[in-house]
Amino acid sequence: xxTSKSDLYERIYAIVKKIPKGRVSSYGAIxxxxxxxxxxxxxxxxxxxxxxxxxxxxxVNRNGMLTGKHHFSTPYEMEEKLKKEGxxxxxxxxxxxxxxxxxxxx
DNA sequence: ACCCTGACGCGTC
DNA sequence: GGACGCGCCAGGG
Numbered sequence: 001x002x003t004s005k006s007d008l009y010e011r012i013y014a015i016v017k018k019i020p021k022g023r024v025s026s027y028g029a030i031x032x033x034x035x036x037x038x039x040x041x042x043x044x045x046x047x048x049x050x051x052x053x054x055x056x057x058x059x060v061n062r063n064g065m066l067t068g069k070h071h072f073s074t075p076y077e078m079e080e081k082l083k084k085e086g087x088x089x090x091x092x093x094x095x096x097x098x099x100x101x102x103x104x105x106x
Numbered sequence: 107a108c109c110c111t112g113a114c115g116c117g118t119c
Numbered sequence: 120g121g122a123c124g125c126g127c128c129a130g131g132g
Contacts, residue, residue: 006129008128009129026115028114031127037115037127038114039114039126040114040126040127040128040129041113042112043112043113043129043130044128045113046113060113061113062114067114068113071113
């Protein structure tokens with residue numbers, strides 16, 4: 001059955017993979033798209049370390065803040081990657097978050 | 107097998 | 120307008 005519990009994580013990974021370069025999304029938006037709690041998205045991202053194809057650095061919280069930056073190899077990796085893709089970050093927060101925001105249903 | 111904790115977000119007091 | 124609780128899943132001790 002495609003409705004296993006772990007399949008939920010797979011769906012989350014699939015969405016994160018679809019985030020275009022230079023764009024970001026939020027835990028809440030993704031969670032809403034896969035019909036789960038935003039928290040679960042965070043849990044999934046934590047486990048996403050084993051998935052090299054999952055750009056977890058493009059996922060931020062609803063404020064556009066890089067809440068998960070401490071989970072990368074270095075706290076600067078997330079910010080550096082975003083800047084390199086054209087997403088300006090200041091004070092651990094994505095600038096023009098509303099503009100850079102990518103909707104999963106888009 | 108149990109208890110705890112951890113990348114969030116919203117409603118309510 | 121700040122603080123608190125709840126929902127939800129998995130892995131570690």
